[in-house]
Structures are given as structure tokens and as C-alpha cells.
Amino acid sequence: MNAASRKPLSAHVAPLAPATRGLEAQLAMHLPSDVAFIEEAVELVARHLEAHFVDRRTIRFNCRVALSEALANAIQYGNGGDRSKQVTVRVLFGKTAIEMEVSDEGNGFNPASLPDPTAPERLESPDGRGIFLIRRLVDEVRFNDRGNAICMILRRA
Amino acid sequence: MNAASRKPLSAHVAPLAPATRGLEAQLAMHLPSDVAFIEEAVELVARHLEAHFVDRRTIRFNCRVALSEALANAIQYGNGGDRSKQVTVRVLFGKTAIEMEVSDEGNGFNPASLPDPTAPERLESPDGRGIFLIRRLVDEVRFNDRGNAICMILRRA
């Protein structure tokens, strides 16, 4: 991916009030594999993110979309919509970065093999934009080796 | 303790917006054993609590005081102000309750043996009101057997 084409996310993110000495905190959440929970989960994480950022724009939008995508994939592909399987969300509020990790109980996939959804022949496809969007909306994306956990990193300015 | 004399905390606490289906989340935080961190830690937890409650009054006050007391005890008595030792804060945002747990690396104490700070002969003492206040400001207090972890519970209305 071309770094210059990325939305310069970190520029929107201001650190908390000066009083902050940089305590780290981690939020953990489990949800059943049902897409009906995505909205509440995203909302909840967004509200917690707001506890750490002054500038709420990036939180409101980029984080919500990215998290929503990752949750949809974990629920639908990872856990195959099997409600007995859990999706785990972990958000690390660090001194210099925020990491949102979404993991599922599935077998994972190979994220390197995804086609470019902006190619002319794919532009009218209804699918295939999830991981692409995530990569554009956060500063860094990492997968575990198995491919059933995605970590989305936002650097603090 | 006389239940009737307690501040009826739960009455101040309203659940989140109706959209909430009751996802549970847990926040974890570690801090060095230095009282200078208490204010930021309390502030941070309060901000996260606000992500779950509409009514902010109880959060602003009761939770801040109770958490501040528990942190001061963990830092000063539990870890003896040894900065290399950690204090751990865990906040569970449940469907029907919020639990704030503070634990230290010390040997604990026996909370049942504390004298009543409102007794006439103790009224002018500068100390001994911490645990007493915690018990009055939250709905339920539990200690682990060793006495180095305190769990403060607030029930949601």
C-alpha cells in the first residue's frame, strides 16, 4: 500500500489533557457471533476511546468503520455466524498508540491474497472492501499467523 | 453496617441508552506505587465509567472517592510505596453491576478489625476513614482472603 495515499490519521488524533502521565489501560469485551451485536460493540468501544482522546473525529469515524469491518469478518467468516462461538475485542490504550484487536475462533485466512477492490473489473462487486478499508482507515494493520486475529493500530500524535 | 444509613447509590445510577443489549466489558490498568498517579487513574476510570452510564453524578463523586481511597491504601500500605511494585485496577462493566477491583502485591490485612472512625474518641483522628468511606459510597465491598484485593460493587438501577 502506498503510504502517501493513506488518510493521515494520526494528524487527527490529539493526546489527552496535559495532566495525563500516560497510564496504560486495556479494555476487553466478548460478543456472541451475531452481527446484531456489532453496532453496540462499536458504540461501546468508541465511547471508551473517547475517554482517551480529546479529538473525537477519528474515533467517531475511522475507528468505528474499521472495528465494524473486523467484527463483521470475525462473526461471519471466522465463526461462521455460530452464536456459541465468541468474538473477542481487546483495546489497548497506550501512551503512543491505540491498538484494537479482534479475534475469532475460526481457522483464519491469508490476508495477503486479497484482490484490489478498486480495480476496474471489481469496482461493481458488492463485496471485498472490508480489509481494504481497514488498511486505509488506521495507521497499521497486523494479522496473527493463523489469520484469525487482526490488530488495528492508531498512533497518537 | 446499617443498610438504612447507606447512601442509596443505585438510585443515582441509570442504565445506558435503550440500544444497549448488555455487552460486558472489562478495563484493566496497572500503575506504579506512587500516590502521584492516583488522580490520573481515578480520572481515567471515571471517564471510562461514563462510557457506560447516563447519569454521571455517582460516577463523578462516589466512584472517584472510593477508588481514590482503595488506590491510596494499595500504594501506601499494600505496596509500601515501593514503586517497583504494581497496583492493578480492574473494572468490570456488567449488565447489572459495575465492579471496581484494586489489588496490590502486599500481605493484606484484616478489614474486619477496623475501629469505627465516627466514635467520639476517634472523631478527631486524622486517619482511619478510608475503608469506612468506601463502604458508605458503594453498594457492596468484598475483600479477598489475603486482604490485598478489594472489590467495590455498584449495582445498576
Place this chain on the structure above:
Amino acid sequence: MGFTSRKDPKGVLIVEVDGQLIVGNRQEFKQKILDALDGGDRKFLVDFTRTGYIDSSGLGVLVSLSKKIRDEGGELRLAGLNEDLRTLFELTKLDTLFAISDSAADALKVS
């Protein structure tokens, strides 16, 4: 949260997305528009003025609806995208696929 629709005097069906258009509710949205298409409507305007965010499945449903509507000789326009939503369309190059107006009023002028 939800979708409200009204008919403009010129016969354009305006659908407002109130909240999110994501995997959890896109089916309801799609059905609403398909039903109208079945009922004879041909001109559609989706108004995003009150929309928080859209995910890729929301974008996908717009793509497939747009195609279906064009196949029936109709047209789907989008309006009211804030800066963030516009960025989503630009990143995915879907801004080249849709007629996007600043506001519903603007969109109706050209219909």
C-alpha cells in the same frame, strides 16, 4: 436508527439513513428499496445527512442496488455525505460509480 422514506413531488423516492448502514441492517435497507422498485418506483435518492457511518457491506448494498435500478431503467442518487463518508467513497473509488450531490435539495434539482 432506521430508514424513513418519502416521495418528492417529481416522483423521486427519498430514503434517509438514520444512524448506521452496516451489515446488521443493510438487508432491511435493501428490501425497502427493492420493494419500491417492484412497486414501480424508478428514481431513488439516498440521503446520508443523518448517517453516522457506513461499512463495506453498506457500500456493497448500494453498489448492487444501483445496478439493479439501472437495469430497470431507473437511477440511484446519493446525497448528504459528510466529509468522512465522502472519504469512504473516494478510497474505494465508488465516487466514480455514483451520482453524488451535496444535499438532497441539490440532487432533486437535477432529477
Place this chain on the structure above:
Amino acid sequence: MGFTSRKDPKGVLIVEVDGQLIVGNRQEFKQKILDALDGGDRKFLVDFTRTGYIDSSGLGVLVSLSKKIRDEGGELRLAGLNEDLRTLFELTKLDTLFAISDSAADALKVS
């Protein structure tokens, strides 16, 4: 965050607590008042109008200062406690130990 003090025309030292009075800053607060006591001040008013919360060590420092000031023939008054702070004093029965006025202005009238 911090403590600001000013002298009223009648000679009362008014100390405002801006933020918290807790274990992390009570020493600074105590020293400020003890220095003034050493410097000859005898009438003190602590104004909590802009105070977020007080912990038990903050209450403790008020108790011990009050005693010290009384021993020197002086007086410590409290004012500006909101409902929450007042509850703390009531729960600990410290409301029986202190002269508490609604506002700094009220406190100064009776001094």
C-alpha cells in the same frame, strides 16, 4: 488543580481548593496553611466551591489543621461544599467538628 489564597479585609485567609484534595496533594495544602499560621494568620476559610472530590486523607488533614489552629487561638471555617462533599462530612460525622457555611461570603459575615 491547586490552591489559591487571598486575604479578606477583615484578615481572614481564604484558601480555595481547585480540583481535588487527596493523598497526592494534601501535604502541599497543609504546608500552605501551616506557613500562614507561622506567619501570624489566625482566621482561615477553606473554600470548596471549585473542588471535585476529597478523600479520607484530605478530611484528615482538615481535622489536624483545625486542631492546630484552635490550639493557637485561631479558627478554621469551611465553605462552598456541594451536596456530595457535604455528604462526606455527614457520613464521617465531621460536620459536627467544623463550622461549615454555604458560601465564602456567608462565612465571612460571621467571622
